[in-house]
Amino acid sequence: MPTLPPSLRDVPPAELFPEVFARDPHHVGWTRGGRARALELLAQLDPVTYGRDRSRLDGHVSRLSAFLRHGVLSLAEVRDAALTHAPVTAPSRVYKYINELSWRDFFVRVYAEVGDKVWQDFQPYKTGIAAADYASEFPTDIDRAGTGLTCIDSWSRELRETGYLHNHVRMWLAAYIIHHRRVRWQAGASWFITHLLDGDPAANNLNWQWVASTWRRGPYIWNRATLVKNAGERYCASCPLASGGCPFDATYSDLSTRLFPSRYPAPGETGVLPPRMLEAVPWEAPPPPEPLPGAVVWVHGDRLSPTNEALLAYPERPAVFVWDDELLRTWAVSAKRQSFIHDCVAELPVHVLRGVVAEEVARFARAHRAKVIATTPSPSPRFAQIVEALREAGFTVQLWPEPVFGASVTPLDLRVHAAYWGQVRANAFGKPPAPPKEKPLVKVSSPGDKKPSKRKPKKLDAEPLFKLGEGD
Structure with missing residues (x-):
């Protein structure tokens, strides 16, 4: 033997x-690793406050993502802990936190279906720029915190020194790397996986694709006003470009015009994900x-x-x-x-x-x-x-499977999170799984019956739709 x-x-x-x-x-x-440390942080969880101020850099976040990524905690037990903070009759008090946990489950399920395609462009860039025109090498000045932009350099140092970044910071840094520096998202995703304690190809890569627009209707961008709103003046106050030359000091419309020739794929560009591949994924516990x-x-x-x-x-x-x-x-x-x-x-x-x-x-x-x-x-x-x-x-x-976070009675639609969430939401809140609610039929009327809309147009990507860290 x-x-x-x-x-x-x-x-x-x-x-x-x-x-x-x-x-x-x-x-x-x-942080150190291990179950003992994970349970310390889980005991400090405040999902109600998280729902109110998670977007601010000094807001309440759980910092459980590294423990979820390595299975030290399961999604189901973190979900159960969050539910103890809300009455049975009012689970909406912790709705946002549990919804954020569901992103981790969603990404893992997508990863299980696509495999190594997670490292390839699902769809073409919707920026008017060909994929070949994005650099494949990661910029040394970003890695070494030498760009001269206080915010970017601060985030680079924090990543390399601590292995952690706030969700907003991950999105902002990714958008700078891809759209301002025209670097392929795969280079940035690899950089994150090297340093983040929670880095993995599921949540990490799929969110980089979202920022890049290779798994989204358009590219994600941010501006200085959004930074100040969520971070205060902590970066701008000491930045040499604060009074002139800041690449983020513009409206979303002006940034989009400057960065993208169009909001459509460049001619001839394609992706690797068939349109219906994730539409009906068989699932049972x-x-x-x-x-x-x-x-x-x-x-x-x-x-x-x-x-x-x-x-x-x-x-x-x-x-x-x-x-x-x-x-x-x-x-x-x-x-x-x-x-x-x-x-x-x-x-x-x-x-x-x-x-x-x-x-x-x-x-x-x-x-x-x-x-x-x-x-x-x-x-x-x-x-x-x-x-x-x-x-x-x-x-x-x-x-030997771990406890299920959210069961579904129908094949899963993993093309977008909203469809998946509609299928598993009931069970994610501890109820029996239920089919997604059908959308009400829309009344068809003639053009002459339609009243002008008084709704204001949405600001272009003014608020991120989801986060780069799972469960934070």
């Missing part, structure tokens, strides 16, 4: 990844499997919690976590991100290895004479490849 090397569970991450810690001077982000004798547990980076369903199903059986060397290199994961993951793993009853995940999990299983490997699902195509490799090696792989 194969022998196992000693567990790396208690080896400091700086010793495991010395080259990463040498290039990234910020070894610890804004996955049933948990039956425990089998002699199984081992594989814990991966999407469910780093002592409440991991596979761990709970097999509390007496050996468990393993594998540092995925190839993925860490591909994503250039920062030292602070590795420290966060290490903190999470340190709370788990696992034997820690590193290398090629499928090979190491198989070696661990053989060392324990196991033919069954129990784990939890992940939307990642890489996860699917690992599972397939284990099955081809002769193992039975069990998937």
Whole structure:
């Protein structure tokens, strides 16, 4: 039988990844990882106040997104905690927070359907600019906080030093990179994934596509007035361009005219997402499997919690976590991100290895004479490849699902969040799943019957429609 090397569970991450810690001077982000820390923050949750002031940079946000992204907390348990802050008869008091949680569930479901297409343009840029005219290399001056714009440079430093950015800041920074500097969104998304403690291809990439307009009707932009409204004068007061030359000091209309030749795709531009691909995604609550004798547990980076369903199903059986060397290199994961993951793993009853995940999990299983490997699902195509490799090696792989955030009685429409939300909203608030409400029929009238509208036209992208951080 194969022998196992000693567990790396208690080896400091700086010793495991010395080259990463040498290039990234910020070894610890804004918080430590782990379930204990997650529960501290969950106890401080104030979803009612969140609904009122979340848009301000000094407003109440939960800062739970890194723990949700790594499965230290589940969406369902955070939702349940939020509901305790509102009477059963008045769930609307926490509506906005639960609605924001639903974005995470939505993005994960889309990612599960599109796989690696998440790194490609779903649709063409609606900017009149061809994709080839956006730079593919990330600008050094942005990475090193050397643009001369106080707001941009401050956000760059905060990202690299802490691994966190407020949701508005993520959108503002993304819009500057894509639209003012004409850099492809994939370069910015990769930069975020390297440094953000909550970075992943689901929420991160899909929101960058939203800002870019490759998954939206038009590009997202912001101006100085919006910055001051939500951040005060903290940046403008010390910016050398505040009195002249600020690229954001304009109306939305003027910014749009300056930045975009049109609000339509450039001739010949296409995307990779078929129009109807996400229209009717089959869904039903996955049933948990039956425990089998002699199984081992594989814990991966999407469910780093002592409440991991596979761990709970097999509390007496050996468990393993594998540092995925190839993925860490591909994503250039920062030292602070590795420290966060290490903190999470340190709370788990696992034997820690590193290398090629499928090979190491198989070696661990053989060392324990196991033919069954129990784990939890992940939307990642890489996860699917690992599972397939284990099955081809002769193992039975069990998937133990986490609690459902929102069930639906119909196939899911994942083309836009609003359609998905209409299908799962009832269950997300603890009620039995219900079909979406049908829209009332519109009365058809002749042109002569129509009265002039007194509604003011909407300001162009004056307020963001959703956020770049999930659950914040």
